[in-house]
Amino acid sequence: MINNQQAAGLQKLADVFADKFTRNKSVCDEHSHGESYPHGPIVDGVLFAQSTAMVAEAVTICSEYHIPVIAHGVGSSLEGHLVPVKGGISIDMTEMAQVLEINSEDFDCLVQAGVSREQLNHELRHQGLFFPIDPGANASIGGMSATRASGTNAVRYGTMKDVVIGLTVVNAQGQILHTGGRAKKSAAGYDLTRLFVGSEGTLGIITEIRLRLFAIPEQISSAVCAFPSIETAATTVVECMQMGIPLARVELLDEVQMQACINYSRLAGFTAAPTLFFEFHGSVTGVDEQVSLVEEVATANGGSQFRWAATQEERNELWTARHKAYFAGLNIRPGWQVMTTDVCVPISRLADCILEAKRRAEQADLMTAIVGHVGDGNFHVLILYPPDQQAMLERAAAYAGDLVKLAISMGGTCTGEHGVGLRKKPYLPTELGAETVATMVLIKRAMDPKNILNPGKIFDLE
Numbered sequence: 001m002i003n004n005q006q007a008a009g010l011q012k013l014a015d016v017f018a019d020k021f022t023r024n025k026s027v028c029d030e031h032s033h034g035e036s037y038p039h040g041p042i043v044d045g046v047l048f049a050q051s052t053a054m055v056a057e058a059v060t061i062c063s064e065y066h067i068p069v070i071a072h073g074v075g076s077s078l079e080g081h082l083v084p085v086k087g088g089i090s091i092d093m094t095e096m097a098q099v100l101e102i103n104s105e106d107f108d109c110l111v112q113a114g115v116s117r118e119q120l121n122h123e124l125r126h127q128g129l130f131f132p133i134d135p136g137a138n139a140s141i142g143g144m145s146a147t148r149a150s151g152t153n154a155v156r157y158g159t160m161k162d163v164v165i166g167l168t169v170v171n172a173q174g175q176i177l178h179t180g181g182r183a184k185k186s187a188a189g190y191d192l193t194r195l196f197v198g199s200e201g202t203l204g205i206i207t208e209i210r211l212r213l214f215a216i217p218e219q220i221s222s223a224v225c226a227f228p229s230i231e232t233a234a235t236t237v238v239e240c241m242q243m244g245i246p247l248a249r250v251e252l253l254d255e256v257q258m259q260a261c262i263n264y265s266r267l268a269g270f271t272a273a274p275t276l277f278f279e280f281h282g283s284v285t286g287v288d289e290q291v292s293l294v295e296e297v298a299t300a301n302g303g304s305q306f307r308w309a310a311t312q313e314e315r316n317e318l319w320t321a322r323h324k325a326y327f328a329g330l331n332i333r334p335g336w337q338v339m340t341t342d343v344c345v346p347i348s349r350l351a352d353c354i355l356e357a358k359r360r361a362e363q364a365d366l367m368t369a370i371v372g373h374v375g376d377g378n379f380h381v382l383i384l385y386p387p388d389q390q391a392m393l394e395r396a397a398a399y400a401g402d403l404v405k406l407a408i409s410m411g412g413t414c415t416g417e418h419g420v421g422l423r424k425k426p427y428l429p430t431e432l433g434a435e436t437v438a439t440m441v442l443i444k445r446a447m448d449p450k451n452i453l454n455p456g457k458i459f460d461l462e
Contacts, residue, residue, distance in 0.1 A: 002044055002087055009065025010045055013058065013089065020048045031070075031090035034077035035137075035326070036340045037423065043070065045089040049096055052168055052176055052207040058091060059205065060174030062452055070454050071205045073114065073143030076135075078340055079421030081147065081200055085456035091205060093142050099123050100208070107213045108165065108182055113142025113206050120211075129213045132157035135417065136323045142206045147419040148198030152322070155375030156248045156281065157214065159417070161197050166210035169196050171203075172448035180210060195443075200419050201454040203447050217281035220248075221291060222309040222318050225298050226273040230254060230358065230370075232301040233274045234351035237374045239297050241347055245290055249279035250375040251322055254358070257329065257369035257382070264328035265321035271305060276374075277322055279315070325371045329382040333367060336384045339393075341400040341423070343407035344378040344416030353410055357381060357403055364399050366392075378416035405430070420458045428459060 002010065013021050022028075023045045032042040044067075049055045062069050068088025075082060082090070096112040099120060103109065104127045111120060118138045120131050133144060135151035143149075145167070150159035157163070166180030180186070180193040196204055227233040230252075237250055252274070253261065259272035276298070280290045295306060309315045321328075330338055345353045354370060361368040361383075372379025381403060383396040404414045404427045414420070414427040429437050437459055444451075444461065451461055 005065050006044070006067050006087075009061060009067045010089070012061055012065070013045060013047065016057065016061065017047055017054070020050070020054075022046050028090070031072050031075070031092060032082060032084055034075050034080070034082045036078045036338055037080040037083065037421075040083045041085065041087060043084045043090045044087050046072075046092055047089060048092045048094070049207075051096065052170065055091060055205055055207055056170045056174045056176050058089075059170050059172070062089065063173055063450060066450055066452065068452050068455050069205065071113075071142065071146065071201045073140030074116065074138065076137040076139050077143065077147060077421065078418045079415070079423045081419060081421040081454070081457060083422060085422070088452070093140060093207070096207065102127060102129075103182070104129060106182060107215070108210060109213055110166075110208060110210045111141050112208055113140060113145075115141050117141065117144065124213065128216055130216050131163070131211060132214055133160055133163060136326070141209050141211070145197050145206050145209050146199065146201050148417070150373065150376075150378070150417040152249045152251055152319075152373055154373055154378070154417075155250060156246060161194055163212045164193060164197050164209055165212055167193055167196055167206055168208035169204035169206055172450065172453050177204065182210065198419070200421065200457050202444060202457055203453065205453070217248075219280075219282060219284045219287040220315065221280045221287050222315045223278045223291070223294075224270070224275060224305075224307045224318060225278070225303040226271050226275050226305045227298075228273070228302045230274045230354050231351045232303070233276050234354060234374065236276065236298050236301045236303060238347050238350065239301075240294055241375065243293065243297070245293050246282070247278065247290070247294075247375055248281040249277065250373075251277040252354075252370070252372045252374040252379065253277070253322070253325065254354075254370040256332070256367075257325055257371050260328040260332050260369060261321045261325055264331050265324055267321055269307070276303075277318060279319075322371075325369075326382070329369045329384070332369065333384050333386075335386070337387050339383045339385065339396050339400060340380055341383070341403060342378060342380045342416050342418045343404055343412055343414065344376065345407050345410045345412030347374075347377045349410040349412070350374055350377050350379070353407060353412070354379060356406060360399060360402060360406075364395055366396060366399055373416070376416070377412070401426070422457060425457075425459060
């Protein structure tokens with residue numbers, strides 16, 4: 001419920017920004033949730049920003065009238081980042097979608113926050129360069145930076161914290177900050193770039209991002225291989241990593257998820273078994289050597305039905321099916337809903353964690369599917385439940401919490417890439433310690449004393 005002061009502020013926003021600010025209920029509802037999280041309250045207004053200056057002016061007004069602000073990209077977040085627990089406005093960044101610079105000789109670029117990863121790679125294709133971070137969804141670069149996204153290429157190219165080298169950020173007072181730069185390294189003061197990357201919009205609103213780029217490899221080859229069990233598939237990954245094979249991507253789908261992808265993407269000739277998707281980047285000779293080594297390791301672990309894809313069309317078919325895994329999961333039980341969670345553990349504990357996750361799902365009588373970026377120990381569990389059965393929803397939530405506790409007990413983390421948002425808040429003190437979370441709270445209070453930037457996410461101030 002907005003108070004009189006906030007109502008006055010909303011009216012001022014409407015007066016200042018005219019047709020770029022709306023309080024239409026359907027538009028507000030669309031901007032009040034992401035994927036895989038129950039709908040809650042809705043925002044009180046939506047601003048379609050067109051420039052950093054416009055964002056700064058809006059935040060200045062919101063600060064004056066104590067109106068919460070949540071930045072919005074394409075709405076693909078999974079842990080409740082966009083839920084306006086204290087009301088306020090959403091600043092939609094999709095109209096800020098320009099690639100501002102491409103510096104091919106220095107392997108960097110500057111983009112506005114609303115640029116999507118697919119759009120960026122489309123514009124880079126004639127430069128011989130590409131942007132490697134691939135979370136599956138065609139997410140915005142601003143949202144990916146705010147949640148410290150990673151994805152299928154993380155095992156070789158890292159996560160957003162590794163490729164973001166500079167930011168333009170609007171802080172809680174409406175001031176415009178610039179962090180980082182084009183130099184390949186710097187020892188100049190605090191690393192504010194990495195402070196904002198992964199802060200989930202709680203410390204500032206990212207409006208521009210400078211990114212590190214990579215050369216398109218001379219040779220790219222992909223393969224799919226089925227295994228008799230999750231354990232043998234995971235063991236294959238561990239052994240490949242221990243041998244130092246520079247895998248570009250390695251994804252694991254359990255038998256449930258693989259069957260869902262076969263049905264949804266109409267994949268011919270594949271088996272509903274635990275399956276690894278591989279991709280190799282490098283020189284022709286280097287890729288051939290990697291392929292030979294992986295085949296040897298996989299065969300020793302019972303791998304079969306190796307299917308190689310060397311052409312771009314064949315690779316696209318394979319990876320499109322992998323990227324549609326979430327939507328394939330939704331179709332396992334038409335009409336049911338999905339709760340999805342992710343954890344990350346040391347690679348040596350990966351097989352143990354996945355096997356225990358599957359055992360506990362069976363014990364709880366839950367339908368689940370597993371897909372993971374297993375090269376770095378990260379996997380996702382899709383938990384299906386009928387929308388009209390509260391008891392099963394509660395059982396699914398309890399299972400998701402148990403999975404997080406299991407990962408932490410194995411030396412892992414409550415989230416490898418989804419972020420904390422609302423759902424993972426209870427587990428942060430267990431993972432990091434109360435003193436560490438208290439230090440985060442101190443930073444938040446110092447930078448956002450009125451608590452207007454995406455309040456209620458990561459931790460509670462009350």
